[in-house]
Each structure stands twice: as structure tokens, then as C-alpha cells.
Amino acid sequence: MSDDLQRKIQEAIQNPKNIGEMQNADSVGTVGSPDCGDMLRMWVKFKEDGDGRKVIDRATFQTFGCETAIAVASVATELIAGKTVEEALSMSGTDLAAPLGALPPMKIHCAQLVEGALRSALAPQTPATPAQAPAPLTQAKPAPAKSGSLFESFAAPAPAEQKVKVVLKPPTPSK
Numbered sequence: 019m020s021d022d023l024q025r026k027i028q029e030a031i032q033n034p035k036n037i038g039e040m041q042n043a044d045s046v047g048t049v050g051s052p053d054c055g056d057m058l059r060m061w062v063k064f065k066e067d068g069d070g071r072k073v074i075d076r077a078t079f080q081t082f083g084c085e086t087a088i089a090v091a092s093v094a095t096e097l098i099a100g101k102t103v104e105e106a107l108s109m110s111g112t113d114l115a116a117p118l119g120a121l122p123p124m125k126i127h128c129a130q131l132v133e134g135a136l137r138s139a140l141a142p143q144t145p146a147t148p149a150q151a152p153a154p155l156t157q158a159k160p161a162p163a164k165s166g167s168l169f170e171s172f173a174a175p176a177p178a179e180q181k182v183k184v185v186l187k188p189p190t191p192s193k
């Protein structure tokens with residue numbers, strides 16, 4: 019891994035963007051990596067832009083993943099803001115990780131974990147045909163009172179109905 023990539027990942031880790039559960043999300047997606055067993059969940063909120071298009075207002079994430087996955091998710095959630103579902107779905111893991119630079123082959127799957135969670139979150143929002151009006155926004159189902167870890171909720175069916183308790187916090191900056 020290059021020094022520049024390592025530095026950008028560390029910067030993203032020290033100040034991760036859009037981390038944590040989104041209470042009023044319109045959609046949520048969760049995936050696990052078959053390569054390493056890590057997991058990532060992404061919440062998405064939509065809005066209508068000035069041209070009347072449904073676009074991603076904001077996205078947040080939580081993960082049991084490596085530093086690269088956290089860094090990619092951090093930059094990806096910033097990258098997709100303002101994009102339509104189709105535009106976001108057209109982005110590969112490499113596209114989503116682009117602000118960090120090229121990932122080494124052994125870390126490609128970390129970006130694919132982010133891509134998978136995004137696709138999972140956006141899949142129900144994809145219009146059947148481009149000519150069709152966008153699907154009405156649906157509210158994410160409220161989480162039940164009982165909470166579980168991301169691992170527990172990932173293992174259980176209907177992950178959108180599970181509350182996530184895993185919250186990554188950036189390290190306290192030294193003074």
C-alpha cells in the first residue's frame with residue numbers, strides 16, 4: 019500500500035464522515051464480505067432536487083470492517099450525496115474509493131463491501147424503467163425495542179428491522 023493511500027485512509031479513519039445509524043432513513047442495506055467476513059450497513063435518505071429528481075440527500079454507515087472499508091465508506095457517503103439512484107448504482111467499488119486513490123488488489127474487496135451495501139440500500143428504490151415515475155419514498159421500518167449487535171442483526175432475517183448498537187467513534191484528537 020502506498021504511503022499516500024495509507025495517509026488518506028488514516029485521515030479518513032481519524033475523522034470519518036457520516037458514521038452511525040440514521041433514524042429517519044428511507045432505505046437500508048447490509049452486506050457481508052465473503053472474502054474476510056466483515057460486514058457493512060448503509061442507510062440512505064432521499065430528497066427531491068431543484069429539477070424534481072429524486073436524489074440521495076445523505077447516507078450513513080456502520081461496519082465491522084477494516085480501516086480501508088471505513089475509509090471507503092466515509093468518502094463514498096460524501097461522494098453519492100446529490101446523485102440519483104441510477105447514478106449511484108453505476109458506481110463501482112473503485113469509483114466509490116476514488117477519493118482515496120487506487121487500492122491494492124488485496125483491498126479491493128473492502129471497497130466492494132461498501133458498493134454492496136449501497137446497492138442493497140438502493141435496490142428497492144430502482145425504478146422498473148427509466149420512463150416510469152420514481153417510486154414513492156418508503157420509510158425504513160422502525161427498529162424493535164430489543165437491540166442487537168451488527169453481527170447479530172446481520173445474522174438475523176430482515177436486517178432493516180434490527181437496531182444496530184455498534185457505533186464506531188473517531189479517536190480523540192491529541193492536543
Ligand code: FES
Pocket residue numbers: 051054055056083084085086087127128131
Ligand atoms: Fe474485510 Fe477490509 S479486510 S473489509
